[in-house]
Amino acid sequence: MNIPHNFNSYYTEEQFEEISANFNGKAEYENGEIVLSSNTSIKHNSIKGNILSFLILYFKGSKCRPYDEQKEVIFKNESELHKYKPDIFVMFDNPQKQGESFITPPKIVFEIVSRSTANHDYITKLYVYQKFGVLEYNIVEQNGFIVQYSLVDGQYQITNTFKTGDVYKSSVFSDLSIDLKDIFE
Structure with missing residues (x-):
């Protein structure tokens, strides 16, 4: 194009x-x-589908709902405007919308990294998600590991790195866990 x-x-x-x-x-x-x-690649879509299916089952009947990149999230203040389509994100209880886009920050985001998006995911989105209050940001590498950032006193800290053989555990929802073999199978 x-x-x-x-x-x-x-x-x-x-x-x-x-x-x-x-x-x-x-x-x-x-x-x-x-x-x-x-x-996205077949591998990317498989990883996304595995995470999303676990989140859909986990949040069923709750006030939280997971979404994928079919929905847009707008991060906006007086001097900035960012319109993102996170690979997977979790919204809590009636988030505010502008048209079909969410304007309330998600609680959790998963971005599945590819070579072409790595800098954008690791640098730019990390900064924006931190600034606008996303509580947990997970960068999912397609080769089998996840870097988890958690918002602590307004700043992201790496709270965990998960690799083959580990079980992902959310820093926001204490009983939310997914075996990495089920994510990367």
């Missing part, structure tokens, strides 16, 4: 909406910049 050349590298929200509507992949808005990524 050709994105119109913009000499100052700033795109309006309206330009982003037009571009994302015509893009066959994932489009996210990064405070004036557009981040495009191609459709």
